[in-house]
Amino acid sequence: MGLASWLKRSFPVDQEALIRLTAEPIPNHLKRWWWALGGTPLYMFVVQVITGLMLIFYYVPETESAYKSIEYITYQADFGWLIRSMHRWSSNIMIAALLLHMMRVFFTRTYKPPRDINWMFGVTLFLLTLFFGFTGYSLVYEQMSYWAMKVGTGIAGATPIIGPWLADFIRGGSDIGQNTLTRFFLFHTVLLPLLIVMAIGGHLYLIRAHGVSELKFEGEKETEKKTFPLWPDHIFTELIMVSIIMIMLVTLSLLFPVELGEPANPNVTPLHIKPEWYFFPVFRWLKVTNLTIGVLGPLVFIMILFFWPYIDKFFDKIWPDKEVGFWIGVAGMLTINAFLVWEIFAH
Numbered sequence: 505m506g507l508a509s510w511l512k513r514s515f516p517v518d519q520e521a522l523i524r525l526t527a528e529p530i531p532n533h534l535k536r537w538w539w540a541l542g543g544t545p546l547y548m549f550v551v552q553v554i555t556g557l558m559l560i561f562y563y564v565p566e567t568e569s570a571y572k573s574i575e576y577i578t579y580q581a582d583f584g585w586l587i588r589s590m591h592r593w594s595s596n597i598m599i600a601a602l603l604l605h606m607m608r609v610f611f612t613r614t615y616k617p618p619r620d621i622n623w624m625f626g627v628t629l630f631l632l633t634l635f636f637g638f639t640g641y642s643l644v645y646e647q648m649s650y651w652a653m654k655v656g657t658g659i660a661g662a663t664p665i666i667g668p669w670l671a672d673f674i675r676g677g678s679d680i681g682q683n684t685l686t687r688f689f690l691f692h693t694v695l696l697p698l699l700i701v702m703a704i705g706g707h708l709y710l711i712r713a714h715g716v717s718e719l720k721f722e723g724e725k726e727t728e729k730k731t732f733p734l735w736p737d738h739i740f741t742e743l744i745m746v747s748i749i750m751i752m753l754v755t756l757s758l759l760f761p762v763e764l765g766e767p768a769n770p771n772v773t774p775l776h777i778k779p780e781w782y783f784f785p786v787f788r789w790l791k792v793t794n795l796t797i798g799v800l801g802p803l804v805f806i807m808i809l810f811f812w813p814y815i816d817k818f819f820d821k822i823w824p825d826k827e828v829g830f831w832i833g834v835a836g837m838l839t840i841n842a843f844l845v846w847e848i849f850a851h
């Protein structure tokens with residue numbers, strides 16, 4: 505029996521079903537990368553999983569040894585610095601791509617029913633990714649990690665009603681210590697990956713079920729063919745994109761490898777505490793308000809973002825053709841960017 509017929513007999517695959525599954529029609533505008541940005545965070549997540557698994561071979565989640573194990577990875581393990589840098593850079597690219605993907609979905613208003621639930625899956629994915637960043641940053645157990653945990657869990661503690669319980673739950677007690685590191689390690693390497701894989705599964709299932717929205721562009725001829733097949737056309741476009749993003753990722757990691765700061769010291773508060781750039785707007789907001797408003801603001805923002813498809817529908821009903829949602833989006837983006845820039849230049 506030949507290899508092909510052995511495989512066909514012992515591992516039968518329904519050819520018809522496979523063709524049906526991969527022959528999904530893709531709208532023409534997804535030939536351009538900026539319209540198909542959803543794929544980028546997906547590849548970055550795969551890179552995160554692979555490089556993260558490599559890091560766990562050497563990482564020790566103990567307050568006494570965590571920093572030393574990262575020191576070992578960065579300065580002694582073969583290519584450890586490169587793997588660590590790729591892990592850090594791909595998390596940044598993932599968040600940047602997510603922001604752009606969200607903006608494209610927002611401004612093309614493709615969150616409208618029936619894609620409302622998929623928008624909510626998206627917001628959940630965004631929050632999970634931010635939590636990935638926060639927990640990962642803390643695992644290094646350098647000064648900034650320690651103080652980010654301190655400030656971050658303090659902010660969680662100011663959440664109305666459940667705050668004190670939430671902070672104790674995340675910390676594993678009333679202060680940062682071994683329990684906190686154990687929990688952050690568990691969140692970062694087990695719980696968050698599980699949740700994000702489930703949420704990506706739901707997101708992709710719904711994209712498949714509804715299809716990607718077909719957008720109309722100015723100057724497009726009516727007779728033009730509106731779609732092209734996923735396999736092989738779209739897959740090839742995506743492969744080219746993956747190659748370009750991977751070259752970009754490796755170049756960034758080679759040119760700007762991740763550094764290591766001072767080890768965590770609970771007795772010395774650093775002069776300037778700075779989180780990662782994607783927390784800058786919230787950090788600046790917290791500085792210009794008090795703790796209660798500082799926490800309530802982002803919570804309200806997240807709720808608005810989550811239920812946006814229905815809020816936008818409501819605006820459309822009372823002010824039809826006024827594009828209120830669009831202008832709220834522009835105002836929101838400008839405000840967030842202003843807070844981001846303010847924090848970049850502030851000392």
Ligand code: HEM
Pocket residue numbers: 539540541542543545546549602605606609614615619622623625626627629630704707711715716717
């Ligand atoms: C790990 C995170 C995510 C992955 C892997 C992902 C993946 C994708 C992919 C592959 C598409 C197909 C079209 C495209 O590429 O633009 C898509 C569409 C969509 N995404 Fe995401 N996405 C993620 C996060 C988000 C976020 C944060 C939001 C919004 C808050 C969102 C909302 C949507 C919506 C509503 C669609 C349908 C758009 C349409 O039909 O035109 N996604 N996503």
